[in-house]
Amino acid sequence: MPDQPPILSNVPDSFPWGVLTRRHPDLIATVRRLVPYPPEVQGALDELRDMDTIPPLPAGARDRAAWQVWSAAYVGQKWLDVPFLWAESYFYRLLLEATGYFGSGPWAGVDPFAPQKSAELDSPDLARDLENLGDLVGAPEQDGLSAALTAALWGNRADLGFRMSDPSAQDRSQVDDLVADDSAELWRLLDGGTENRVHLVADNAGRELVADLVLIDRLLETGRAATVVLHLKPQPYYVSDATVTDLLQVLRRLEAAGGAACGIAGRLGTAIGDGRVRVRAHAFWCTPLTFHEMPSDLVAELGGASVVVVKGDLNYRRLVGDAHWEPTTTFRDLTAYFPAPLVALRTLKSDVAVGVDPDRLAHLEATTPGWRTDGTHAVIHVRP
Ligand SMILES: O=P(O)(O)OC[C@@]1(O)O[C@H](CO)[C@@H](O)[C@@H]1O
Numbered sequence: 178m179p180d181q182p183p184i185l186s187n188v189p190d191s192f193p194w195g196v197l198t199r200r201h202p203d204l205i206a207t208v209r210r211l212v213p214y215p216p217e218v219q220g221a222l223d224e225l226r227d228m229d230t231i232p233p234l235p236a237g238a239r240d241r242a243a244w245q246v247w248s249a250a251y252v253g254q255k256w257l258d259v260p261f262l263w264a265e266s267y268f269y270r271l272l273l274e275a276t277g278y279f280g281s282g283p284w285a286g287v288d289p290f291a292p293q294k295s296a297e298l299d300s301p302d303l304a305r306d307l308e309n310l311g312d313l314v315g316a317p318e319q320d321g322l323s324a325a326l327t328a329a330l331w332g333n334r335a336d337l338g339f340r341m342s343d344p345s346a347q348d349r350s351q352v353d354d355l356v357a358d359d360s361a362e363l364w365r366l367l368d369g370g371t372e373n374r375v376h377l378v379a380d381n382a383g384r385e386l387v388a389d390l391v392l393i394d395r396l397l398e399t400g401r402a403a404t405v406v407l408h409l410k411p412q413p414y415y416v417s418d419a420t421v422t423d424l425l426q427v428l429r430r431l432e433a434a435g436g437a438a439c440g441i442a443g444r445l446g447t448a449i450g451d452g453r454v455r456v457r458a459h460a461f462w463c464t465p466l467t468f469h470e471m472p473s474d475l476v477a478e479l480g481g482a483s484v485v486v487v488k489g490d491l492n493y494r495r496l497v498g499d500a501h502w503e504p505t506t507t508f509r510d511l512t513a514y515f516p517a518p519l520v521a522l523r524t525l526k527s528d529v530a531v532g533v534d535p536d537r538l539a540h541l542e543a544t545t546p547g548w549r550t551d552g553t554h555a556v557i558h559v560r561p
Contacts, residue, residue, distance in 0.1 A: 181498060181500035181501075181502065182500060182501075183260035183261070183262065183263075183498075183499055183500055184260065184261045184262070184499050184500060184501060184528060184529070185257070185258060185259065185260060185261060186256070186257045186258075186259075186261045186264060187255075187257040187258050191528075192527055192528050192549075192550050193261040193264075193527075193528070194257065195342065196261070196265065196342070197256055197257060197261075197264060197265075197268075198257075199342055200338060200341060200342040201226070201268055202226050203341055203342060204272075204338065204341060204416065205222050205223075205225065205226045205272070206226075207293070207341065208222065208272070208276070208289045208290070209222055211292040211293065212276075212287075212289055212291075212292065214276065214284070218275065218276055218277060218284065221274075221275035221276075222272070222275045222276070224275070225268075225271050225272060225275050228256070229255060229256070230253055230254065230255060230256075231248070231251050231252050231253065231254055231255075231256060231259065231264075231267070232252065232271075233245070233248065233252050234248075234270070234271075234274065235274065238274060238279065239279055240270075240460075243464075244267075244270065247263070247464065247465055247466065248263075248267060251263060251264075251267075256268075260499065261499060262465060262467070262494060262495070262499040263465040265415070265465075265491075266463070266464065266465035267465060269413075269414050269415060269463075270463075272289065273289070273412065273413065276289045278412070278413070288413045288420070288422065289413060290337070290413050290416050290417065293337050293416065293417065294337070294382050294383055294417060294423060294426070295426070297337065297382070297383035297384060297417070298383055298426060298427070298430045300384075302347075302384065303383065303384050303387065303430075304434070306328075306384060306387060306388075307387070307430075307431070307434040307436075307438040308434075308436075310391065310436070310437040310438050310441065311436055311437040313325060313328075313391065313395075313437070314394075314395075314437045314440070314441070315437075318399050319364070321395050321399070322364070322395050322396070322399060322401065323360070325388070325391050325392040325394075325395040326360060326363070326392060326522070326557075328388040328391060328392070329385075329388045329389050329391070329392040329486075329488070329522055330522045330523075330524065330555050330557060331351055331388075331524065331555065332381075332384050332385035332386075332387070332388035332389065333380055333381065333385050333488060333489050333490070333522065333523065333524045333555075334346070334351060334524040334526075334552045334553075334555070336380070336381045336385070336415070336416065336417045336489070336490075336526070337381070337383075337416040337417035338415050338416035338417065339490075339526050339552060341416070343551070343552070346551065346552045349551065349552065349553050350553065351524075351552075351553050351554075351555070352553050352554050352555075355554075355555050355556060355557060356525070356530075356533055356537060356541070356548075356554050356555065356556045357508070357532050357533060357534070357556040357557065357558055358556075358557050359520075359557055359558055359559035360557045360559075362559040362561060363484065363520050363557070363559050364401075366483065366484050366518050366520075366559070366561060367396070367401040367402065367483065367484060368401075369399070369400050369401050371483070372403040372404075373396075373401060373402045373403055373404075373483040373484065374402070374403065374404050374405075374406070374481060374482050374483050375393075375396055375401075375402040375404070375405045375406070375482065375483060375484050375485075375486065376405070376406045376408060376478075376479055376482045376484070376485040376486070376517075377389060377392070377393060377405060377406070377407050377408065377485075377486045377488070378408040378462070378485065378486065378487045378488060378492055379407060379408060379409055379410075379419045379488055380418065380419070380488040380489030380490075380491070380492060381417040381418060381419060381489065382417050382418070382419040382420070382423035382424075382426075382427065383417060383423075383427070385417075385419075385488070385489075386419045386423060386424065386427045387427055387430075387431065389407075389488065390427065390428075390431070390441060390445060391441060392486075393405050393407065393445065393454065394441045394444055394445060397444070397448060397453060397454070398444070402483075403453070404452075404453050404454070404455070405448075405453065405454045405455075406454075406455045406456075406457055406478075406482075407424070407454060407455070407456050407457070408457050408458070408459065408462065409421055409423070409424060409456060409457070409458045409462075410458060410462050410463055411458040411459065411460055411462065411463060412463055414462075414463050415491060420458070421456060421458055424456065428442045428445065428446065429442075457478075459474075459475055461475055466495070467494075467495045467496070467498055467499070468492075468495050468496050468515065469498070469514055471516075476516050477516075479515075479516050479517050480516035480517055481517070482517040482518070483517075483518065484517070484518045484519075484520055485515070485517045485518070485519050485520070486520045486522060487519065487520065487521050487522070488522050488523070489522075489523060489524075490523055490524065490525065490526040490527055491527075492521075492523075493521050493523040493529065494527060494529050496511075496512055496515070496519075496521060497511040497512060497529060497531050498511065499527075499529060500529070501528065501529075502529065502530070502531045503531075504530040504531060504532075504533040504538050505531075505533060505534075505535050505538060506531045506532070507531070507532055508521070508531055508532035508558040508560060509532075509560045511531055512560045513560070515560065518559075518560065518561050519558075519559070519560045520557065520558070520559050521556065521557070521558040521559075522555075522557055523555060523556050523558075524552050524553075524554065524555040525548065525549050525550065525551075525552070525554045525555065525556070526550060526551075526552050527549070527550060528549050528550065529549075530549050532556065532558050541554075
């Protein structure tokens with residue numbers, strides 16, 4: 178990664194400080210409220226909430242050796258004094274440890290965030306999205322593609338972790354005028370003339386995954402993609418990150434909705450069955466590392482892609498590096514290392530900002546103080 182100090186969380190009232198001191202304790206309280214864990218798990222969660230210094234993973238944890246390497250510089254330090262990106266990732270790993278997710282007891286494999294994810298699938302907002310899918314599927318080809326891309330972009334605006342610390346986020350209106358919009362470049366890359374292999378690195382379950390699946394369906398149906406690889410998380414992460422279990426739930430929800438939604442679920446089921454859509458859940462996606470450190474098997478796999486679409490705020494931080502970049506630094510320069518043509522679809526929900534035109538930046542700074550973190554602004558960046 179280019180030489181730039183990482184963002185820490187030790188500036189009071191800064192965005193990362195709020196995540197560690199407010200969002201994480203709130204999350205633990207929510208998990209305790211929604212899942213009837215036994216006393217020993219509740220105790221472990223309380224311990225995590227009250228922890229001042231960073232502990233190692235317990236002996237016997239299956240990925241202890243890997244975390245020993247990633248955490249050597251940070252164990253024993255205060256949470257607020259270590260890189261924000263690392264601290265959040267390790268917090269979620271410890272939360273799974275506390276709930277017994279990787280253990281051998283009855284709570285093994287139980288997603289502590291499942292009740293929140295299910296509630297989103299039952300929401301009236303999602304029901305409305307699904308009712309409107311008929312218009313999108315029936316639209317002229319490029320209109321349908323553009324609408325699906327827009328939905329996949331804004332589907333990222335209110336992940337469940339973000340909404341928990343900012344409940345009004347869902348109701349704030351999005352600023353449709355994107356901070357950067359390279360979408361024309363994406364359609365040039367996927368011009369339909371060749372057998373395109375698209376990879377989509379997903380972010381959140383629920384409404385966002387629905388929108389991602391609609392985009393995948395449109396890409397396949399219009400011939401813009403011959404095959405798609407959908408990258409999901411191998412385990413629960415950042416509250417709402419999508420796992421294979423979440424994918425299956427979303428497909429069931431689409432089926433149950435009937436109409437165009439059910440048609441999409443049917444086509445995707447067939448495409449998974451005949452190998453045109455492949456589902457992957459690489460361990461790297463839940464590590465505290467930036468994408469500069471992707472393992473060689475993942476580099477090789479992504480390197481064969483016509484386009485890699487990377488979703489969301491956290492993935493964006495991992496793509497460019499979680500640092501206080503000068504916002505006019507170009508996305509292309511910072512992602513030159515990436516092994517394939519790259520598209521980032523991100524609503525801004527943290528301090529990192531790059532690829533912003535100087536005039537737009539001056540306007541945003543003068544008029545909209547929360548533009549980097551309040552989820553109302555978005556970018557489509559392409560590095561061909
Ligand atoms: O990656 P996502 O789902 O778009 O966003 C995740 C997020 O809510 O969590 C992180 C801070 O906790 C930030 O990257 C962002 O605010």
